[in-house]
Each structure stands twice: as structure tokens, then as C-alpha cells.
Amino acid sequence: MKPLLSVVVPVHNVEEYLEECLTSLARQSVDAVEVVTVDDGSTDGSRRIAEEFAARDRRFRCVHQANAGLSAARNTGVAHTTPGVPYLAFADSDDLVVPDAYARMLASLESTGSDLVTGNVWRLTAQGPRQAWQYRWLTADHPRTHVTRDPRLLADRVAWNKVFRRSFWDEHAFTFPVGRLYEDAPVMIPAHHLARSVDVLHRHVYLWRVREGSITRRRTDVRGVRDRIAACERVSAFLAGRGAGQRARYDASCLRDDFVYFLEGLPMGGPSYREAFMADAGAFLDRAGDAALEGLPAEARIRWRLVRERRMDELLAVLDFERANGTGTFTVRGPWGRRRAVHPGAAGGTAGARLGRGDLPAVARLVEASWGTDGRLTLRGYAYIRNLPADAPRHALKAALVREAGGGLPRPVPVRTVPMPEATADSGQETHGYDHAGFEMVLDPAQLGPGSWFVGVVVAGHGTVRRAALRAVGA
Template identity: 90%
Template sequence: MKPLLSVVVPVHNVEEYLEECLTSLARQTLVAIEVVVVDDGSTDGSRRIAEGFAARDGRFRCVHQPNAGLSAARNAGVAHTTPGVPYLAFADSDDLVVPDAYARMLASLESTGSDLVTGNVWRLTGQGPRQAWQYRWLTADHPRTHVTRDPRLLADRVAWNKVFRRSFWDRHAFTFPVGRLYEDAPVMIPAHHLAGSVDVLHEHVYLWRVREGSITRRRTDVRGVRDRIAACEQVSAFLADRGAGQRELYDASCLRDDFVYFLEGLPMGGPTYRAAFMADAGAFLDRAGDAVLDGLPAEARIRWRLVRERRLDELLAVLEFERTNGTGTFAVRGLPGRRRAVHPAVAGGAVEARLGRNDLPAVARLVEASWGTDGRLTLRGYAYIRNLPATAPRHALKAALVREAGGGRPRKVPLRTVRMPGATADSGQEAHSYDHAGFEAVLDPGRLGPGVWLVGVVVASRGVLRRAALRAV
């Protein structure tokens, strides 16, 4: 049977996981596949496992080479695929592919004619599968879309949850950069932009194994941070002439998604690591300019300004403050409409950021619900606007609303403000008091009538008004 899909699997010292990975490929409901396993100089039992699959299943074959790294192994695997096979995919040797993933992905490409298809991903940890944060937005299929129409695809930077039309791959002569870490983005983001269209599947296709033991080491690795920033710069340069705003969108996504991982490693890293991060991330910001910070949360803009100005000591103080108080905790200065965020860890508030609506969100939590003898339901909870302290009842004025789930206008229900120190304790920070954010609201089912009712809270604090759904603590 002539294969429809070539799958390249680079392997280096993964004997603990390889059997499970290759089994997930052998059991694909799409039978017409070939699997090219590239043994990249393994010194454990990986070679034996790979050769065992090749001996039992004619769809598998092994390629052996001296250790040259992930990119070189992937490139070698592509070179050893059978000519004329119409589709190409990659799988990492410690991960798993969902049994019907390739059947669904090829069916999508055959239906739409798109150049590549990408799918949803589980993170596989010791606690089992969890939704990968990069794909939380993915709740429906998006056939024949494109990154220029859906910028959320900028977070889709990995090779292994995709199938490529081989003619598209060869036409653009894609190769992975040899000798570099974080090799996926310099190929995947250009592929997204060069594709005529892309199919996005909301059902999961891949289980990405996260080996927790090495996270801290990777986070403070000098080569790692330099290669990651260099990869982002390479993609950014590619996007420089790809249409208005494409480069700026990508640069902002690097600050939001890529660099934060290494930024948070600064307290753990040594002097060499800190110097490398500040130099390379600072140069990235110098080139990108202030406009790239505009869409980021206020606390992120403060951190990145400190990086750009090479103020390491104050940045470390900010990160230490966030470790104990949580990200997004800051002081607010100025009048409504002209308010600024200032960071308590920066002496004299010397770095500040303009506040947007999303920087002062409402928090509304249900603590207790109880039925009275009169048949009415009392809800106890708290509501406040984050970073606007509620040290007196007038600092968090509240109203409770209910609305039938099927629609209709909201109705106001009786509510009174109460003192609730638990609101401050639950907030996980020590910079602000929300002790007077508490409330009690009473719902009368007899007046509401039968149905499903949604409960929300409107809260006003220091000239700011917000509405929020009421959620359990």
C-alpha cells in the first residue's frame, strides 16, 4: 500500500518513552503511513526499540546518524521519506499522537485544499492530560483560515501537531535551523504566513509530554535564552515586509508568550544568565520600540520597560514582589481617566504605565449559599475592583443582578454590603485591603419564577464601574 503520509520521528536517548510513542503511530486509524525514525546517536536502548518496530511493521524504518541535534535529525528524516508521498508530519519521540488524528487531519486537507492543518494539544504531565494553554481559545474548527485573519495562530509555533501538504513544504524549501534550540518557530510562523490557507481543528490531535524535572534548568540556561530570542528575531525579520502590523503583532506575542518564561527565571539565574537576558531582550525591545508594549497588561509594560532600560536590580525587586503578591498587583495613581499603574517595588514609583479598562478588572466570588425558612436564597460573597482597595464600605459599592439564562433584561435583587476580611486573604496579596468588599444578596424564587438564572454583580470603586459574573471561590 502506497503511503499517504510520511511521519518523521527524531530520537535521542528516550528509551523510557519511545515504545509508547511509536505504538501511538502504529495504531493510527490512517493505515497508509510511513514512519521514518531517525536515531540521532542514541547511547541507550532507543535504537533497539526503533529497530524492533521496523522489523515487525513494514511501515517503519530506521535511519542512523551521529548525534547532530533535533533539527538535523528532522531534516535527515524528511530527506529519507518516500518521494511522491503527498503529506508530511513530525512527532517527537516522547509524545503521543491521538489514534484518529492523522485520519482527521488528512480528511480536512482533502476537503479544503489548504496547505497545512493544525490541531489542539494536550499537555501530558504526571497528573494526566491537561489542555495546553496555547490552544485554550480553540473551541471550534476553523477551516481555510490564516494567521493574518486570526492572530491567535501566532501561538501555534510547534511542528508536531500539524500535517503539511508535501508540495507546499518542498516549494518553500523549509528546513529546521541546525545547531539551535527552539527551532520550531523559525519554520512554523513563516509556514503560517506563506500558506494559502490553514485548517485548524478544535479536537485534540496530540499529547505533548512535559518532563517537569528539567524546567528550572532550561529556564536559566544561557544558550537557551539566547537561542530563543534569536529565533524570535529571525521570525520578526521575516515578517518585516509581510503587511502592516504583522511584525508588531508577532513581537508583542514574543514578549507575552516566549520571553516571560526566561524573565521569570531571572531570580534563579546566575550573573551570566542575567547579563545574557538583559542584553538580548533589551536589544529586542530597542529594535521593536515602545509601540510593541501598547497591548500588554500594565504590569507587563512595567517589567519590559525595566528590561529596556537595563534596570536589573529594580526588575528583580518587582519579580520578588510578584512572587509573594501575584502578578498583576500594583498601586494606582491619578484621577479617573488619567490613572497610572505604579509598582510598589520600584522606589518612588519611578516607572509607571497608563491604565486601560482591562487593567482594573472586577473580582466577584460566592462564599456561601443558604436557603432560609421563608424559601429565599441568601448568597454571601465579595466583589471588588482589583488594585482599588476597599478599606471602607463606600470603596466597593455593589448591586446584584439576575438574568434568565435564555436571555431577557437583568433584574436587580436586594443586596447589602458587609465586612468580609476573607476577601483580602483570598486575593493572595498583601498590598491592598478588600475587607469591605463583602455582600449579602437575597433571591426570592417565587418572584423570579421557574428557570435557570445567572447571577452577577455590579461594583463601583473610586470612580470605576465594572460588572462581573459571580463565581465560586
């Protein structure tokens, strides 16, 4: 049977995981698959495992080369696939592919005619599978979409959760950059933009094993940070010819997603790491300009401003403060309408950013629910506007609204403000007090009527009004 799909698996010293990976490919519900494993100079038992699979399953072939890195191994694998096979995929040798993943992905491409299909991902840790944060937004299928219509696809930067139409891959002569870490994004983001359309599947297709010490887990490695920023610059340069808006959106995603991991490694890094990060990330910000900072939270804009101005000591003080108080804690200064977020970790209040509406969200938590003998439900909790202290009752005025799950107008519910010191304790920071954020309300099912109801809280303080859904503590 001629294969429909070629799967390339680069292999280097993964004997502990390779058997499980190749077994997941052998057990795919679609049988018309060829698997090309590329032994990239392994010095453990990986080569033997790959050869044994090839000996007992005609769909598997093993290619050998001197160690040249992941990108070179992938490129070698593509060159050794069978000519004329219509689809192409990649899998990393320590990961797993969901049993029906390729069947679903091929069916999607056959149905829509899109150039590539991508799917949801589990992170596989010692505690078991967890939803990969990059794909939390993915709750429904999106056939025949495009990154220019759905910018959330900018987070979809890996090769191994996709199937490509081979004619599309060859038309654009895609190759992975050799000799670099973080080799996926310089291929995947251009592929998203060059595709005529893309299918997105919300069901999981791939289990990405997260191993401490693996390529993508190096936090204070000079080469790692330089290669990551260089990879983003290459993609940004590609997008320069596709409209300023596309490039600015991608640059912002690098600051939001790619660079934070290395930024937070600065306190642990040595002088050479810090110098490399500040030089390369600073140059990225110099080139990207203010457009890359728009839309980022105030605390992120403060940190990146310090990087852009090469203010290392203040940046380290900010990161140290955030480790103790959590990201997103700041003080608010200035008159209403011209308020600024000022970071307490920076000396003299010199690190600040103009506040946007989304920078002061409301927090509303349910602490206790109890039924009375009269059949009414009493709810106790707290609600405040983050970073606006509730150190007096007038700084956290509250009202409650209930709305039937099926729709309809919200109904007001009387609320009584009560002291609740656990609001401050639960906030995980010591800069602001929220002791007067507590509330009590009583719901009467007889007045509401049968059905399901949502409860929300409106909170006002310091000239600001916000609304939030009521959630359990820890949710």
C-alpha cells in the same frame, strides 16, 4: 499500499518513552502511514527499539546519523521519506499521537484543500493529561482560516500537532535551523503566513510530554535564552516584509508568551544568565519599540520597561514582590483619566505605566449559598475592583443583576454591603485591603420564574465602575 502520510520522528536517548510513542503511531486508525525514525546518535537503547519496530512493521524505517541535534534529525527524516507521498507530519519521540488524529487531519485537508492542519494539544505530566494553555481558546473547528484573520494562531508554534501538504512544504523549501534550540517557531510561523489557508481542529490530536530538564524546560540556561530570543528575531524579520501590524502583533506575543519564562528565571539565574537576558531581550525591545508593548497588561509593560532601560536591580525587586503577592498587584496613582499603575516592588515609585480599561478588572466571588425556610436563596460573597482598595464601604458599592440563560433584559436585585475580611485573604496579596467588599443578596425563585439564571455584580469605587459574573471561590 502507497502511504498517504510520512511521519518523521527524531530520536535521541529516549528509551524510556520511545516504545510508547512508536506504538501510538502504529495504532493510528489510518493505515496508509510511513514512519521514518532518525536515530540521532543515541547512546542508550533507543536505536534498538527503533530497529525492532522497523523489523516487525513494514511501515517503519530507521535512519542513523551522528548526533547533530533535533533540527538536523528532522531535516534528515524529511529527506528519507518516500517521494510522492502527499502529506507530511512530525512527532517527537517522547510524545504520543491520539489514535484517530491523522485520520481526522487528513480528512480535513482532503475536504478543504488547505495547506496545513493543526489541532488541539494535551500537556502530559506525571498527574496525567492537561489542556495546553496555548490552545485554551480552541473550542470549535476553524476550517480554511489564516493567522492574519485569527491572530490567536501566533501561539501555535510547534511542528508536531500538524499535517502539511507536501507540495506546500517543498514549494517553500522549509528546513529546521540546525544548531539552535527552539527550532519550531522559525518554521511554523512563516508556514502559517505563507499558507493559502489553514484548518484548525478543536479536538485533541497530540499529547506533549513535559519532562523536567528537556529542551523546552531550561529556564536559566544562557544558550537557551539567547536561542529563544534569536528565534523570535528571525520570525520577526520574516514578518517585516508582511506589514508593520503583523510584525508588531508577533513581537507582542513574544513578550507575552516566549520571554516571560526566562524573565521569571532571573532571580534564580547567575550573572552570565542575567547579562545575556538583559542584553538580548533589551535589544529586542529597542528594535520593537512601543508598538510591541501596546495591549499588554500594565504589570507586563512595567516589567518590560525595566528590561528596556536595563534596570536590573529594580526588575529583580519587582519579580521578588510578585512572587510574594502574585502577578498583577500594583498601586494606582494620579487623577481620574490620567491614572498610572505603579509597582510597589520598585523603589521610589519610578516603575509605572498608563492604565487602560482592562487593567482594573472586577473580582466577584460567591462564598456561600443557602436556602431559607421561605424558599428564597441567600447569596453571600465579595466583589471589588482589583488594585483599588475596599477599605471602607463607600469604596466598594455594589449592585446585582440576574439574567435568564436564554436571553432577555437583566433584572436588578437589592444588595447589602457587609464586612468580609476573607476577600483580602483570598486575594493572595498584602498591598490592598478588600475587607469591605462583602455583600449579601436574596433571590426569590417565585419572582424570577422557572429557568436558569446568571448572576452578575456591578461594583463601583474610587470613581471606577466594573461589571463581573459571579463565580465560586477558586474558579
